[in-house]
Amino acid sequence: MNRVRLAIFLALLGLAAASSQAATPAPYPSKPVTLIVPFPAGGSADVIARVINVPLGNQLGQPVVVENVGGAGGGLGAARLARAPADGYTVLLGTVNEVVVVPLVNRTVPYKVDDLVPVGKVGESSLVLVGRKDIPARNTDELVEYARSNPGKLTYATSGIGSMQHVIMEMVQARTGASMLHVPYRGGSSLISDVLGGQVDLAIVTPAAAADHIEAGRLRAFGTTSLRRDESLKRVPTLNEGQYLKDLQQNVWIGLFVPVNTPSDVATRLNAALTALLADEGVRSQLQRASLSPAARAEQAGFSAKVAEDRAQMRETVSKMKLSKD
Known part of the structure; x- marks a missing residue:
């Protein structure tokens, strides 16, 4: 009888342990992360992605796999992110094109400017x-x-x-x-x-x-x-x-974005990994050779505000120039 009770007790103990383990999510990340490049392979954004994906994976402890989704001025890739689960396993290497301008100009794209949440700035470039x-x-x-x-x-x-x-x-x-x-x-x-x-x-x-x-x-x-x-x-x-374009100035930033409602601890983990890799002089040199000025650590805290500011300014510009297409 005691043996039966002992067997039952051990079985229940095993079930409880299994249930506890199932209820505790694995720490992020526990599997490879997809980095969406919203332009075809071979372009400038793709070059930058190939510079950072391996060191980003090293910082995260999981591979970061580049996926090119080109078209609609970057809009198709951004839409791919907006549809993805908000779990940090799909990340966009986003530019001002698809994050800010496209959803303001092209109302047919299936996402809004607020669907993409900034994680951190990689750098910026002129055109x-x-x-x-x-x-x-x-x-x-x-x-x-x-x-x-x-x-x-x-x-x-x-x-x-x-x-x-x-x-x-x-x-x-x-x-x-x-x-x-x-x-x-x-x-x-x-x-x-x-x-x-x-x-x-x-x-x-x-x-x-x-x-x-x-x-x-x-x-x-x-x-x-x-x-x-x-x-x-x-x-x-x-x-x-020149004499005709005295006040024209527009640099283009590039950064990491996740879907809205991504847990804050996941976004923080991604930001920390990005900040660490940008401190590496080898990575910075490669980005500079790609004509990108790498973001400084101090710029990370203000990146969300910069994206919001550009959204407001570009909304006004698009409205004034009547560029919006339904």
Whole structure:
């Protein structure tokens, strides 16, 4: 009888232990993490993802797998994140394109600006306006004057409708009275080759994508979107150095985002891992070679506020320029 009671007791004890273990979730992360890049492979965002995914995985103790989801100016990748479970196992390497601009410009995308929550800043970069080498303009002012005199003749390529590049070029036209034809692409990796091949006249891209072609004379650089000259393109003026675009300035940030309602401890863990990897000089050097200025530790605390500020400013810009599409 005592043996029976002992067996029952041990069985109940085992069930209780199993139940306790089942009720206690495994510490995050307990499996690989997917890092969504909202642009095709080979573009600037993809290059940055390939720089950080391994060191981020090392910090988290689990592999970080890059998944490219291009299209709609980054909107398809952002929508993929918005649909994902809010558990930290799907993370977006997001830019101002799909996080801020796309849901304001394109009302058909299945997510809102508040569906994507910032975790931490990776860095920021300027953009550069380039053209085919035989374009009949040597600088920004001549380009504006040529576009004014030949409305609709020049074409410009961007990474998609509603992308930051699209908005900047619409701003250029609105401020100068120039008229150019927009040619949207699924991502930035093929823009340069089409400008080189003469399929389009202009493109607005990251400095890393264009630097070698500018240096070799295969592309003409008109200006960067930064307030001061880009460190990687010191001989290229800013767009605001000309007479027509004095106050134009728009850098592009990139950071990690998770779905809304992701537990705060998970977001904190991701932020800590990102901050640690950005302290590594080897990682910082690789990001700088990709024309990205890596975020400093002090910038992390203000990243959410920066995203919110850009959302408010861009909402006003999109409304004024009547860029919103239903």
